[in-house]
Amino acid sequence: MSRGKKLDIFIGADIDDGWSAIQSTRKTKIASEILKPEKHFLHFAKEKRRGKTVTLVGVFQISSEDANTTLKMLKKKLGCGGKYKEGWMEFQGELQEKIRPLLVEFGFRFKNGH
Secondary structure, eight states: OOTTOOOOOOOOOOOOTTOOOOSOOOSSOOOSSOOOGGGOEEEEEEEEETTEEEEEEEOOOSOHHHHHHHHHHHHHHHTOOEEEETTEEEEEBOOHHHHHHHHHHTTOEEOTTO
């Protein structure tokens, strides 16, 4: 094969317009109803992002204003960063043992084993 010619390979795959696009990028559905803190059953999740540990707490079914004020108070008490995203509160670091008593103090409950 010379340098100036292009190689034309046909593998046999038939790609047409039958592909469907992803309609929603959300991982969880956010409930439209707002619950009191006593009605929540939260659980923890831990993820690694860029080599760092992130603690996730959720799913919260409260208004975004209440969630942001709760998050702000928690971040101030814990001395860490975080954000509220799609019903989950994300905290920088492995803080499960420190977050649980603070949220119980606010009236939230947790699932068994979490």
